[in-house]
Amino acid sequence: MHERVDLLKQRGEAVIDFSIAISHFPAPAPVRAAVRAALDEPLLPYTAVGGLPALRDGLARKLRAENGIDAQAQHVIVTNGAKQALYQTLYVMTDPGDAVIVMRPHWPAYVATAQLLGLRVELVDQPDVIDAAFLDGLPRAKVLVVNNPHNPTGRVYTPAELDAIRAWLRARGTACIVDESYEKLVFDGAHHSLAACPDWQALGIATIFSASQSYAMMGWRAGFACAPAAWIRAMEALQGPITAAVPALTQAAAAAAFAIGAVPDLLADYRARRDLVVDLFAPVPWIAVASPASGPYLWGDISALTLDTTAFAERLIEEYRVAIMPGEALGCPGFIRLGYIADDEATLRRGVAAIIALGDRMAAAGAAGREADPCRA
Template sequence: MSASTPQPDPSIRPADRRVSARIGAIAESATLAVDAKAKALKAAGRPVIGFGAGEPDFPTPDYIVEAAVEACRDPKNHRYTPAGGLPELKDAIVAKTLRDSGYAVDASQVLVTNGGKQAIYEAFAAILDPGDEVIIPAPYWTTYPESVQLAGGVPVEVVSDETTGYKVSVEQLEAARTENTKVVLFVSPSNPTGAVYTRAEAEEIGRWALEHGLWVLTDEIYEHLVYGDATFTSLPALLPGLADKCIVVNGVAKTYAMTGWRVGWVIGPKDVIKAATNLQSHATSNVSNVAQRAAIAAVSGDLSAVHEMRTAFDRRRKTIVKMLNEIEGVVCPEPEGAFYAYPSVKGVLGKEIRGKRPQTSSELASLILDEVEVAAVPGEAFGTPGYLRFSYALGDADLVEGIGRIQQLLGEARD
């Protein structure tokens, strides 16, 4: 499945077009929309429990906050700095990448961005020309296809499901490849499914990309959030031959509970990073210096705070999967990474629930919010209708209460 780049209506003269076709085609982030609605209802006094946003409920570790406080007091941080990032942060990212991934790069291969979303868009914008195709495994994070289209590319979806643990095969990727294919997206651990590719599976996909001369964009934002026997694998470290056509996206948001600080980065070939830096120099200039100073403390410090959060996420992971699988008609594979559960709710659709018969996961999500005041994101947002995404990055008590409400509601389902 692919989507063409939006084109303006030629029957309308340019001066009469109010919003460009390119921007008008962008859908609102479904995850942020659900989260905003849940927060608005909660602010109005409703007992809403939100599973929408992928946002750790932990505060940013104290030592990182203190670094930001000190940075605020230093006048050098009150001024413009290099558009591509503070040299000290670039050096820290180089050291962190070698430590955590075994991937050796230098500072000229790093661009510091305003979060992971800017990193993804600028990476695609730097390498895509109109009509270039990007293979995107689905379920996918909502921003990937939007960024591809905004950069002029064409997203080509390759769909997986719960029967394969939400992982695509090389055979599926090859079936989607055409002469216009330029990039394959590789995400492990995955948002929204929590799927983690084994080392052998990752190597097979990497070798396939290398064989066909394709670019790989790999999003490593959840690298430290893996559970059980699962392990994180960095493709360019595993296959050094990929490095010349591999772009790595990462950031501090998930690992260090820093979603609001907005610091991400792109690692890639020097010419691509230079091009993306030129783009950023006109779009936003430098990332907030205070946030960059905090990020230096984050990536340079140890991972003890991360390990504590991962222990809590692992506990919640087991709880939510158990509770979801207790619901008749719901099938939830156990996620091996990130902090999301992605159950199939196809067995519930079409059944009568409090006088309504939801036919889609979007309708079911709306019914759940209206009837028991629990917010989840429907699978339509991730390219696979028939599913719901639950972020378990929220407190244990809220998790049990929220899924308990859904258990009670869906327990009323009748044919």
């Protein structure tokens, strides 16, 4: 969908893109300053495949101070964004044919990456509360994938839920990949890391981080993973022939970004936008949009209108030039995902108005069809 937006824009058409989250914020000033300083250096050499030693040390300090994860540099690898970290982590944790549990709705990359590696994906519906009863009912699998904070619902797991997952991992012997890319985009509550426990390495917990959304650095491709040292060595061996080290400029940007901590201005802006869009949808009878506790997305339930959200998304981009992500891509027909952080407020309002206009037309057509149906009871 995002590629279609780019093609339309190349043709000179105006398109509002809610299909992914593209921040209207610039990258933080310390990040841009760090890159300018790096460009003044006479050389930008290859670095160690896993990242500059100083950067890995700094990321390990961040993990200890902010996430409560007892990590050292040997537990960290710097990657080209979260997707590369996910691929390499899943690669070294599994063999083809192994089962991986993914809770839906899900970031599409979890399923696509598992399929690419020849893994068997076990899709389960994410419950309102993750507890022992839910976990005990899960199928046997090599790896459980957890997304906290969650894309697309914005859910933030509670300490009790994380405790339940740890207990289940100990009992089952299942490993876990935790995607914490949105850790700095929490509006309500607080973020806690699953690996913040003394036995995280024995449990086999790998944690993925990204600067893309938390620091408005989508195109910088700056991410990293924290995992047991043996897995990190294997990930380095894999990364070497794939891409070698992350570009030196990206590493300079990552060092500056992850040293910042939170970005209050960005978070306040996103919170205001979240509240605006939720309020705009509130009086619309055919859509339910909960106010998310975190993240750059809104998750809308339009099952009262249609379960074919792929068709809804197609009509929206063809007739109104507004792009959204249909729920089918995230495992849940009847839902739509909106990235609400791009462009200005006026554009945001126009995009929401277009979604409401299409839905109202479909609702009216459906009601007229029911009235005209001679077989209607």
